[in-house]
Amino acid sequence: MLGRRGSLRFLAVPPFAWLILLFVVPLLLAILVSFRGERGPLDFGNLQLSAAQYQKILGTPSWLRLLGTSAGMALVVATSATLLAFPIAYFLAFRARQRAALFLVFLLVPAATSFLLRVMAWKLLLGSSGAINAFLLWIGLIHEPIGLLLYSQAAVMITLTYVWIPFAALPIYAALQRVDRSHLEAAADLGSGPWSRFWRVTVPLSLPGVLATFFMVFIPTVGEYVTPFLVGGTQGFMYGNLIQDFFSRAGNWPLGSALAVIMLLVTLGLVALALRLVDLRRAVA
Amino acid sequence: MTAARPGPRRSAIGVGHTPLPLGPAFAGMLVLLYLPIVLLIVFSFNANTSLSFPLKGLTLEWYGRVFGDPALLGAARNSLVVATLAASVATTLGFAVSLAVLRFRFRGRGILLALAIAPLVVPFVVLGVALFLLFNFLDVPRSLLTVAAGHSVVALPYATLILLSRVIGLDPALEDAAMDLGATYPMTLRKVLLPLVGPSLLSAWLTSFIVSFDEVALANFLAGGDPTFPVFLYGQLRFAGRLPVLIAMAVLLMTGTIILSLLAYRLRARDSAI
Numbered sequence: 001m002l003g004r005r006g007s008l009r010f011l012a013v014p015p016f017a018w019l020i021l022l023f024v025v026p027l028l029l030a031i032l033v034s035f036r037g038e039r040g041p042l043d044f045g046n047l048q049l050s051a052a053q054y055q056k057i058l059g060t061p062s063w064l065r066l067l068g069t070s071a072g073m074a075l076v077v078a079t080s081a082t083l084l085a086f087p088i089a090y091f092l093a094f095r096a097r098q099r100a101a102l103f104l105v106f107l108l109v110p111a112a113t114s115f116l117l118r119v120m121a122w123k124l125l126l127g128s129s130g131a132i133n134a135f136l137l138w139i140g141l142i143h144e145p146i147g148l149l150l151y152s153q154a155a156v157m158i159t160l161t162y163v164w165i166p167f168a169a170l171p172i173y174a175a176l177q178r179v180d181r182s183h184l185e186a187a188a189d190l191g192s193g194p195w196s197r198f199w200r201v202t203v204p205l206s207l208p209g210v211l212a213t214f215f216m217v218f219i220p221t222v223g224e225y226v227t228p229f230l231v232g233g234t235q236g237f238m239y240g241n242l243i244q245d246f247f248s249r250a251g252n253w254p255l256g257s258a259l260a261v262i263m264l265l266v267t268l269g270l271v272a273l274a275l276r277l278v279d280l281r282r283a284v285a
Numbered sequence: 286m287t288a289a290r291p292g293p294r295r296s297a298i299g300v301g302h303t304p305l306p307l308g309p310a311f312a313g314m315l316v317l318l319y320l321p322i323v324l325l326i327v328f329s330f331n332a333n334t335s336l337s338f339p340l341k342g343l344t345l346e347w348y349g350r351v352f353g354d355p356a357l358l359g360a361a362r363n364s365l366v367v368a369t370l371a372a373s374v375a376t377t378l379g380f381a382v383s384l385a386v387l388r389f390r391f392r393g394r395g396i397l398l399a400l401a402i403a404p405l406v407v408p409f410v411v412l413g414v415a416l417f418l419l420f421n422f423l424d425v426p427r428s429l430l431t432v433a434a435g436h437s438v439v440a441l442p443y444a445t446l447i448l449l450s451r452v453i454g455l456d457p458a459l460e461d462a463a464m465d466l467g468a469t470y471p472m473t474l475r476k477v478l479l480p481l482v483g484p485s486l487l488s489a490w491l492t493s494f495i496v497s498f499d500e501v502a503l504a505n506f507l508a509g510g511d512p513t514f515p516v517f518l519y520g521q522l523r524f525a526g527r528l529p530v531l532i533a534m535a536v537l538l539m540t541g542t543i544i545l546s547l548l549a550y551r552l553r554a555r556d557s558a559i
Binding site: 005011012014016019022026084088091096101104118121122124165226240244247253260271 | 307308311314315318319322328377378381382384385386388389391393394397400403404405406407408409410411414415416417418422434435437438470471474495499501502505506515518519522528532535538542545546547550
């Protein structure tokens with residue numbers, strides 16, 4: 001295979017070097033910093049490693065609870081976005097026929113709209129003088145604006161689900177397109193009705209795409225700190241806000257690093273689980 | 286399995302049919318997806334600083350003010366610079382990864398591919414912290430370059446996946462034929478492979494550009510005093526009075542990214558199924 005292409009056999013070196021410098025080393029550095037007992041400049045001659053930060057985290061139940069809450073919120077968001085995106089993808093793959101390309105473009109427009117802009121839109125919708133309250137007042141369902149809509153966990157989850165739906169539909173659509181139509185015909189020939197064909201043929205065959213979508217939404221969501229800051233308020237803060245806080249205001253890098261390392265371990269554990277469940281590489285590519 | 290009942294087949298492709306009104310559901314979902322965006326665009330023409338109903342009348346004032354706001358224009362320019370740099374690096378490296386993995390056999394092939402995709406599974410806040418520590422440790426001052434470096438890493442999986450799916454469909458025999466006729470491998474890449482991969486390269490570049498242009502969580506850790514547009518927006522959103530101008534600018538930029546992403550999609554659709 002190498003043969004005459006040998007003149008470019010060092011092609012792999014630049015991407016390797018780039019990824020080691022800007023991906024592997026930084027993550028290792030964060031792990032190293034997380035094992036430092038105190039703040040201050042890093043001195044490789046005198047490292048003095050300790051597990052003090054981890055002991056502190058384990059001794060602070062509210063932080064661990066926040067990690068659990070964030071994982072729970074990400075679970076709700078990823079599940080809702082996947083479930084809501086599935087009918088869209090199904091419609092595009094099986095019903096839209098020759099207009100599928102056009103309908104797909106309709107979906108790409110909200111996907112390409114600025115993330116912050118869409119988060120802002122929900123802030124306007126959910127605010128006490130926002131559109132939802134204005135509408136409810138107008139139809140006479142309520143007489144005073146509801147203040148609880150914005151600055152809550154629900155606001156964060158609604159906003160993030162909304163943000164992710166168009167992206168979530170794309171991998172599911174790709175998976176549904178790969179479902180071999182002759183399998184469905186075979187099932188029909190053998191007397192299987194529409195529902196049973198859907199549950200016994202379409203769903204199992206699209207499962208890799210569905211799981212890929214779930215993790216594609218779950219991982220960025222569990223580490224979110226921007227959306228909670230904008231629409232969550234103190235009620236909707238997530239674990240990512242905690243990490244960000246230790247790097248900006250509190251300025252405790254070892255503790256912030258330890259919190260980040262824990263988050264990294266949790267997500268990598270979930271990815272390992274996902275890879276056991278399904279060949280994610282094939283589903284994404 | 287219930288009783289064998291040879292149900293009438295509506296059409297050859299239509300066997301996936303379930304008796305549900307999916308068309309209206311799709312239309313309803315589209316309305317839901319567009320409504321908040323339309324609402325924002327409406328507010329960007331509203332003659333009132335406070336973003337609340339009822340509207341006070343139409344104005345182009347906010348759009349006019351965008352062009353008189355140096356901080357806002359500077360941030361938008363910064364985003365263009367960062368996204369251009371990040372997309373160029375990510376596309377070049379993504380192409381190198383695809384070629385290296387598909388055309389060469391070497392130890393660490395699998396590791397290289399896994400590393401190139403791995404940024405996809407690390408939350409941005411974690412990578413942001415890690416890169417922040419790296420630049421701090423190396424005494425590299427935070428700037429647009431550090432943001433671009435970070436974005437090149439998170440855009441690399443997208444560029445790699447797009448290019449990989451294109452190169453995998455190309456027969457190496459095409460390159461062998463060119464080399465049989467006396468071309469060197471670099472010349473073969475330029476004259477044979479590049480024209481074939483060209484649209485996908487552009488698609489990878491545009492996709493990486495959009496990923497970088499819209500990214501805030503990572504950039505927030507890596508930007509110094511000179512913010513990109515999303516970082517600037519994130520910092521200013523608290524000030525209600527600034528909102529209409531910010532939204533007007535965001536609407537203008539959004540129009541640009543939508544056009545780019547449609548272009549990227551068309552280019553990719555031409556090369557492969559999706």
